Every structure is written in C-alpha cells, then in structure tokens.
Amino acid sequence: MWWCWDGFFGAMRTNEEFWADQVSAFLPPMGPDNAETITGCWGWSVVASSPQQELANEWIGFTARSDVMKQQIYRGRVPARVSLWADPEVQDLAPSSPFLLDLAEAGGLVKARPVTPSIQEIYDAAEQNVHAYLTDQVSLDEAVTAAMDKINPILERDLG
Numbered sequence: 316m317w318w319c320w321d322g323f324f325g326a327m328r329t330n331e332e333f334w335a336d337q338v339s340a341f342l343p344p345m346g347p348d349n350a351e352t353i354t355g356c357w358g359w360s361v362v363a364s365s366p367q368q369e370l371a372n373e374w375i376g377f378t379a380r381s382d383v384m385k386q387q388i389y390r391g392r393v394p395a396r397v398s399l400w401a402d403p404e405v406q407d408l409a410p411s412s413p414f415l416l417d418l419a420e421a422g423g424l425v426k427a428r429p430v431t432p433s434i435q436e437i438y439d440a441a442e443q444n445v446h447a448y449l450t451d452q453v454s455l456d457e458a459v460t461a462a463m464d465k466i467n468p469i470l471e472r473d474l475g
C-alpha cells in the first residue's frame with residue numbers, strides 16, 4: 316500500500332506487459348475515525364539564512380501557480396493542487412486520471428499533507444506503523460495511535 320502513488324502508477328500503467336494488470340489504486344479505506352488520506356509529495360521552503368529570500372519566494376510563487384503545476388502531467392505526475400485533478404487537461408494526460416477524478420469528487424477524503432520540512436519523519440512514523448498493521452502485528456487502531464503518537468510532536472515542533 317503506497318500513498319504517494321501517482322507518478323509510479325503512471326509508469327506502471329504504461330508498462331502493461333511487465334505489470335499485467337497487477338497494480339491498481341483505490342479510494343482510502345475507512346479507518347477508526349474517517350477515510351481521509353493525504354496528498355502532495357513535494358514542496359519548497361526557503362532557508363532562513365539565504366541571502367536570496369526574495370528571489371526564492373518568487374520561485375516558490377511561480378512553481379505554485381496552477382498553470383505551472385499542471386506541467387507535472389508531462390512528467391507522468393499529477394499536480395499537487397487537488398483542485399486541478401478534475402481539470403480536463405489533467406484528466407486527458409495524467410496516467411492516473413480515472414483515480415484522480417474519483418478522488419477529486421470524493422471531497423473531504425483527500426487533504427493536503429502538512430506543510431513541514433520534516434515530512435520524511437512523518438512518513439517514517441506512518442510507514443513503520445502501517446507496516447506493523449499490514450503484517451498482522453497490531454490492530455488498525457493501535458497502528459494509527461502509535462503513528463500519531465510520533466507524528467503529533469513533530470507537527471507541534473514544526474507548526475506550533
């Protein structure tokens with residue numbers, strides 16, 4: 316189970332002979348509280364000591380524009396903005412478009428990932444506990460609780 320799947324899924328779909336219909340995607344399963352998942356696997360930040368703060372902020376503003384973000388579909392990836400997933404051009408060109416439309420229409424099931432420079436720490440905490448659940452070591456509730464026990468202090472540190 317892989318939550319940052321869109322770019323890889325596109326490559327897998329275009330190599331049909333190798334994958335032979337063995338790969339798919341689905342809406343997030345219902346957990347103990349909800350069926351939400353996160354999206355957005357990339358981001359930019361500006362180092363506080365950078366002498367080029369203004370230029371860096373301009374770059375971030377440029378890359379976050381909808382028209383620029385849509386260009387990711389030419390790399391086999393989808394835009395990070397959920398609002399673009401139902402866009403006709405994205406639907407025509409994104410390899411994962413049938414699933415993107417489902418997700419776009421699912422409303423509150425998809426939320427952007429937290430804006431934090433520590434996303435790898437968060438992924439590590441989640442993946443370790445998801446793995447424990449998927450290998451029948453713990454229940455889903457235990458996995459989510461253990462992951463959140465690790466994730467919440469990271470978010471408090473970075474966003475608090």
